[in-house]
Amino acid sequence: xxxxxxxxxxxxxxxxxxxxxxxxxxxxxxxxxxxxxxxxxxxxxxxxxxxxxxxxxxxxxxxxxxxxxxxxxxxxxxxxxxxxxxxxxxxxxxxxxxxxxxxxxxxxxxx
Amino acid sequence: xxxxxxxxxxxxxxxxxxxxxxxxxxxxxxxxxxxxxxxxxxxxxxxxxxxxxxxxxxxxxxxxxxxxxxxxxxxxxxxxxxxxxxxxxxxxxxxxxxxxxxxxxxxxxxx
Numbered sequence: 001x002x003x004x005x006x007x008x009x010x011x012x013x014x015x016x017x018x019x020x021x022x023x024x025x026x027x028x029x030x031x032x033x034x035x036x037x038x039x040x041x042x043x044x045x046x047x048x049x050x051x052x053x054x055x056x057x058x059x060x061x062x063x064x065x066x067x068x069x070x071x072x073x074x075x076x077x078x079x080x081x082x083x084x085x086x087x088x089x090x091x092x093x094x095x096x097x098x099x100x101x102x103x104x105x106x107x108x109x110x111x
Numbered sequence: 112x113x114x115x116x117x118x119x120x121x122x123x124x125x126x127x128x129x130x131x132x133x134x135x136x137x138x139x140x141x142x143x144x145x146x147x148x149x150x151x152x153x154x155x156x157x158x159x160x161x162x163x164x165x166x167x168x169x170x171x172x173x174x175x176x177x178x179x180x181x182x183x184x185x186x187x188x189x190x191x192x193x194x195x196x197x198x199x200x201x202x203x204x205x206x207x208x209x210x211x212x213x214x215x216x217x218x219x220x221x222x
Contacts, residue, residue, distance in 0.1 A: 035212075042115070042198070042212035043155070058209070090154055099145070100200075100210065102154035 002027045006091050006103035013078070013085070013110050021076045021106045023091035032074040033100070036060060037088045046089075049074055078108060086110045112137050115201050117213035124220055128189050132216045134199030135181045143202040144182045146173055148195045149215065155198055158184075189220045 004025040013019045025032065031050045035043040045058030049068040063082025068074055074093075078085045086109050092100040116135045124130045136144075144161035159166065161173040161182050172185040182201075186193055199213035 040119070040214065042214040044212075045209060048209065088152075099157055099160070100147075100155075102156070105154050 004093055004101055004103035006106050011108045016080045018077055018079050021089055023074045024072055025093045027093055029093035029095055031094045033092045034076045035090045114211045115199055115213040117199050117216045120217040122218050124189055126220055129187045131185045132197055133181050133183050134213055136201045138203045141201045141203050145200040146184050147198040147200055149198055150195050191220050194220045
């Protein structure tokens with residue numbers, strides 16, 4: 001079945017560590033996105049990519065990095081520079097119409 | 112003023128009731144509009160796009176009022192399974208593939 005796969009589903013990190021969240025899609029979508037969701041807040045855009053080898057910062061890119069070496073993959077690294085990384089991270093992809101398809105999300109907790 | 116605003120609720124309604132949510136947006140040049148549904152601790156899923164002429168999908172009706180800059184979602188004959196958070200999503204003009212999410216309206220349907 002086509003879809004978006006995020007891993008891991010749950011992740012615990014010690015302060016000062018970098019972690020990488022995986023996002024893979026087999027929908028043949030050009031655009032991919034990373035969002036962060038905190039309780040009581042709307043989804044906030046971290047990074048997005050409209051084409052392979054190109055990506056742009058979203059509204060809250062500080063402390064995060066991404067790569068887009070393959071159309072299917074858009075991993076997100078949460079670096080130690082991110083001050084408050086505990087959150088629910090959602091990866092999405094879309095056709096040009098703008099409808100987003102989300103993965104199941106990754107819950108990151110900093111210990 | 113927030114770019115996209117929603118009443119957080121919760122809206123508590125009995126099964127079979129009709130309930131309506133509004134969502135206001137600040138950018139008059141916004142081009143496309145969507146309602147997403149998000150279950151607790153799950154990823155958002157597209158419920159329906161909102162077209163200028165209004166559109167209906169079974170028990171759900173979405174409308175757009177460009178003059179007053181809001182979109183609405185009407186749910187008729189509410190079911191227990193409709194309990195979820197409903198996210199309003201707006202594609203702001205000139206932001207190529209970037210969508211802005213409201214914080215969501217929580218609906219609880221009870222027996």
